[in-house]
Amino acid sequence: MNATGAPASATKDPAAFTADEMMTACAARALRDGMTCFVGIGLPSAAANLARATHAPNLVLIYESGTIGAKPDRLPLSIGDGILAETADAVVSVPEIFNYWLQPGRIGTGFLGAAQIDKFGNINTTVVGSDHEQPTVRLPGAGGAPEIAASCREVIVVVRQSRRSFVDQVDFVTSVGFGDGAGYRERLRLAGAGPRKVITDLGILEPDPATCELTLTGLYPGVTVADAAAKTGWELAVSDSLEVLEPPTSAELAALRQLRQSE
Amino acid sequence: MAEIVSLANAVARAVHDGDSVAMEGFTHLIPFAAGREVIRQRRRDLTLIRMTPDVIYDQLIGAGCASRLIFSWGGNPGVGSLHRFRDAVENAWPGPLQLEEHSHAGMANRYVAGASGVPFAILRGYSGTGLEGLPGLDGQPAIRSVTCPFTGEQLTAVAALNPDVAIIHAQRADRAGNVQLWGITGVQKEAVLSAQRSIVTVEEIVDVLRPEPGAIVLPSWVVDYVARARDGSHPSYALGYSTRDNDYYQAWDAISRDRDRFSRWLAEEVYGETGSLARAGAGGGGCGA
Numbered sequence A: 001m002n003a004t005g006a007p008a009s010a011t012k013d014p015a016a017f018t019a020d021e022m023m024t025a026c027a028a029r030a031l032r033d034g035m036t037c038f039v040g041i042g043l044p045s046a047a048a049n050l051a052r053a054t055h056a057p058n059l060v061l062i063y064e065s066g067t068i069g070a071k072p073d074r075l076p077l078s079i080g081d082g083i084l085a086e087t088a089d090a091v092v093s094v095p096e097i098f099n100y101w102l103q104p105g106r107i108g109t110g111f112l113g114a115a116q117i118d119k120f121g122n123i124n125t126t127v128v129g130s131d132h133e134q135p136t137v138r139l140p141g142a143g144g145a146p147e148i149a150a151s152c153r154e155v156i157v158v159v160r161q162s163r164r165s166f167v168d169q170v171d172f173v174t175s176v177g178f179g180d181g182a183g184y185r186e187r188l189r190l191a192g193a194g195p196r197k198v199i200t201d202l203g204i205l206e207p208d209p210a211t212c213e214l215t216l217t218g219l220y221p222g223v224t225v226a227d228a229a230a231k232t233g234w235e236l237a238v239s240d241s242l243e244v245l246e247p248p249t250s251a252e253l254a255a256l257r258q259l260r261q262s263e
Numbered sequence B: 001m002a003e004i005v006s007l008a009n010a011v012a013r014a015v016h017d018g019d020s021v022a023m024e025g026f027t028h029l030i031p032f033a034a035g036r037e038v039i040r041q042r043r044r045d046l047t048l049i050r051m052t053p054d055v056i057y058d059q060l061i062g063a064g065c066a067s068r069l070i071f072s073w074g075g076n077p078g079v080g081s082l083h084r085f086r087d088a089v090e091n092a093w094p095g096p097l098q099l100e101e102h103s104h105a106g107m108a109n110r111y112v113a114g115a116s117g118v119p120f121a122i123l124r125g126y127s128g129t130g131l132e133g134l135p136g137l138d139g140q141p142a143i144r145s146v147t148c149p150f151t152g153e154q155l156t157a158v159a160a161l162n163p164d165v166a167i168i169h170a171q172r173a174d175r176a177g178n179v180q181l182w183g184i185t186g187v188q189k190e191a192v193l194s195a196q197r198s199i200v201t202v203e204e205i206v207d208v209l210r211p212e213p214g215a216i217v218l219p220s221w222v223v224d225y226v227a228r229a230r231d232g233s234h235p236s237y238a239l240g241y242s243t244r245d246n247d248y249y250q251a252w253d254a255i256s257r258d259r260d261r262f263s264r265w266l267a268e269e270v271y272g273e274t275g276s277l278a279r280a281g282a283g284g285g286g287c288g289a
Helices: A019-029 A043-053 A082-087 A094-102 A145-151 A225-230 A250-262 B007-014 B032-040 B054-062 B083-091 B104-116 B188-194 B246-257 B259-271
Strands: A036-039 A060-063 A109-112 A154-158 A195-199 A203-207 A214-219 A237-244 B020-023 B046-050 B066-071 B098-101 B120-123 B143-147 B154-159 B165-174 B179-181 B197-206 B216-218 B225-228
Touching: A019 A043, A019 A154, A019 A195, A019 A250, A036 A043, A043 A060, A043 A109, A043 A154, A043 A250, A094 A145, A094 B104, A109 A145, A145 B104, A214 A225, B007 B032, B007 B197, B007 B225, B020 B032, B032 B054, B032 B165, B032 B197, B032 B259, B046 B054, B054 B066, B054 B083, B054 B246, B054 B259, B083 B246, B083 B259, B104 B120, B104 B154, B104 B188, B165 B188, B188 B216, B246 B259
Parallel strands: A036 A060, A036 A109, A109 A154, A154 A195, A214 A237, B020 B046, B020 B165, B046 B066, B066 B098, B165 B197, B197 B225
Antiparallel strands: A195 A203, A203 A214, B120 B154, B143 B154, B165 B179, B179 B216
């Protein structure tokens, strides 16, 4: 997904922030120092680089273009941006990044976007419409996502929440979350644990430990449960310990805006 | 041994109507000049193969060169949709486009199998996805399962890719036609080795290939045609020679969104050009050695 939204400079209040910046900060906080992270361009890359610039300086960034341990000082504009190759610990071929690095479960966290997501975290980025041959909207397709979803030890999904994106049933399963519920991933012998957090422009959902159903666990300041439910295409489960999420700190905003200067 | 020829000559000799053609380059080193030459020579009924169709195949699809596409991710990176690709799939303009779609891991492994001379590749992949049930171009399941003869484990099998032609862009070749590329090298080596014929366009032809960190060398005897195409990957880039023209990718969104505007682009920037080394079209720029 692309990082869009109003430019931060549009506001005069330095403490003000966009929903995009809130999402990016939440995604960055989900990453721990020293982890390995498979990232795509857009918000995931912004979040991973924000984490590296703030609380996780030893985060290892891996891009599917084959750059391992990339250390860009500005946000790369494409997945194959020259700055990724120039700052990487190693640059490997595309077959190698998928076969040697992703497939055996060496990578900790995978970041995914979604055009549609359902209550079990299954993701569609292929087609809108029930007929794959005659789609209403042809989406880009799978890319690296199916195997990232299967093989990374955990997955973080970033997606803007609406009735169009949060659907009762995805039109096509491009990447597996928890399938039809608890036990599904184990039956398919998928190596990774699946989605750990779904970060939206309203808050955060996490899978219920027993049922694997996505449950609202956090809301941004000023957002209500009713707001979130109105933008969810199924009956939204809400955690008993629902929290209000901390807005981005001034340090996070400064670091993010510094990284964004290249855009 | 590779022949060093003009790009127009290489395309005329290597790419025929009805061929399967893989133009590879993962964001970096995308062979745009060769793609435009294929459009200019009005090749038809091609099966285009590429992990990320990108703007290069949006141009070929919109120009009516392709009947079929084998791919894994069809977007304009960092910008949005490929509008010519979508118009072909959603509205059959300028003609129908039959799809076979995979994941990146599946496509990469298909090239590896093709390059290795074996009929299929194995991987852990596709499990539980809708991709598993989709037919290939021949109407048969494109993604199958195979039992490990040692452990009994079920794994995913995908067929080898062996394109009629592979086309890539590289930084350099020497006068004997040995090719050198470095930076993000994607799946280009596998594409060339899996194909029946190959064309490599290069930024420059030099007397001696100076070693570069992490470089791949494709010996002259596995390449058919080498053609010099300065800035031949624009608006993509060639590490050490040019930078990515991000503005072009943005501008392509508006050009490609509208059929008439795209047709004018085609007439003015592709068919209107003469010579095989003509520049990439509107915008230019982004090439400092």
